Amino acid sequence: MTSAAKINRTNDKKASRGTLFSVDGNQTLFQTLASQLDLTSGSLAMRQFPDGESYVNVNSDVNGQDVVLLCSLNQPDNKILKLLFLADDLRDLGAKSVGLVSPYLAYMRQDTKFNKGEALTSKTFASLLNERFDWLVTVDPHLHRYHSLSEIYSIPAKSLHAATLLSTWIKENTNNAFLLGPDEESEQWVSDVAQQAGVPCGVSRKERHGDRSVTVHFPPLNILDDQPIILVDDIISSGHTMIESVLQLKQQFINPVWCVAVHGIFAENADSHLLAAGADRLITTNSIAQPHAQIDVSNLIAQELRRCLASENELVS
Numbered sequence: 001m002t003s004a005a006k007i008n009r010t011n012d013k014k015a016s017r018g019t020l021f022s023v024d025g026n027q028t029l030f031q032t033l034a035s036q037l038d039l040t041s042g043s044l045a046m047r048q049f050p051d052g053e054s055y056v057n058v059n060s061d062v063n064g065q066d067v068v069l070l071c072s073l074n075q076p077d078n079k080i081l082k083l084l085f086l087a088d089d090l091r092d093l094g095a096k097s098v099g100l101v102s103p104y105l106a107y108m109r110q111d112t113k114f115n116k117g118e119a120l121t122s123k124t125f126a127s128l129l130n131e132r133f134d135w136l137v138t139v140d141p142h143l144h145r146y147h148s149l150s151e152i153y154s155i156p157a158k159s160l161h162a163a164t165l166l167s168t169w170i171k172e173n174t175n176n177a178f179l180l181g182p183d184e185e186s187e188q189w190v191s192d193v194a195q196q197a198g199v200p201c202g203v204s205r206k207e208r209h210g211d212r213s214v215t216v217h218f219p220p221l222n223i224l225d226d227q228p229i230i231l232v233d234d235i236i237s238s239g240h241t242m243i244e245s246v247l248q249l250k251q252q253f254i255n256p257v258w259c260v261a262v263h264g265i266f267a268e269n270a271d272s273h274l275l276a277a278g279a280d281r282l283i284t285t286n287s288i289a290q291p292h293a294q295i296d297v298s299n300l301i302a303q304e305l306r307r308c309l310a311s312e313n314e315l316v317s
């Protein structure tokens with residue numbers, strides 16, 4: 001964006017209202033954000049043609065508006081083209097800015113070439129969003145080998161953290177938990193949540209043999225009778241990281257085992273498999289709409305979005 005365009009945007013900011021569109025149908029988040037921020041609810045039509053191509057049609061007047069698209073990027077390949085088409089359509093219709101709130105951000109786990117010849121999809125995916133959006137807000141992206149979104153996102157990209165919300169849920173539901181991270185990558189989430197909840201924690205070591213095959217090695221565990229063991233991670237995708245941990249814990253302990261994660265993707269009915277493995281509770285945030293979403297991230301996002309819209313999208317990651 002040119003600096004002249006930025007100045008024009010600043011000058012006519014007061015005259016405009018923002019419009020929020022829900023692309024993925026997450027109604028809880030959509031309603032809360034629209035009402036808390038006094039944004040107009042945008043109307044759009046989307047469908048597939050018989051040959052699989054996407055049709056999108058914006059039915060709202062967005063001329064001169066700051067527009068926000070809300071779309072969690074689980075199942076990203078089904079959503080990304082629609083998002084790009086929408087962003088272009090909105091600009092054609094005169095939108096002043098187009099931002100993306102993606103509570104779950106996809107492709108962040110493909111953050112290196114694990115094998116020769118592999119595509120670095122995190123980078124390519126980021127470049128698609130960089131080209132079409134003015135800014136991005138997300139919740140706990142999988143920052144492991146990348147330390148900041150700015151390593152691949154050139155637009156202002158803000159990572160929000162759900163650790164306080166997770167620790168609050170834990171404190172409200174038990175005063176006696178032991179938190180266990182199922183792998184080294186979970187250390188950043190489990191230690192933060194444990195510290196805020198004021199409970200002990202440990203971190204396991206994981207070997208990944210394939211998409212649906214892992215081995216988990218626990219640290220020495222000193223668990224008290226009846227102490228809930230809470231597995232804490234950022235993502236439950238195939239569920240195999242959690243399933244393997246639950247199966248082993250249930251063999252070793254009679255304690256309740258709960259699974260708490262920021263993002264519940266639950267691919268291939270992973271939630272049913274986790275419950276069948278013996279998990280006593282499954283709790284996630286509502287970054288993705290699904291039946292186990294009990295921790296609400298809408299206030300967290302609303303606070304950031306308010307800042308973002310008020311300051312002409314001057315975000316710092």
Ligand SMILES: O=P(O)(O)OC[C@H]1O[C@@H](O)[C@H](O)[C@@H]1O
Binds near residue numbers: 109142185238239
């Ligand atoms: O085992 P599934 O659920 O497929 O994948 C989720 C795990 O894979 C890691 O990248 C995540 O941090 C999490 O530990």
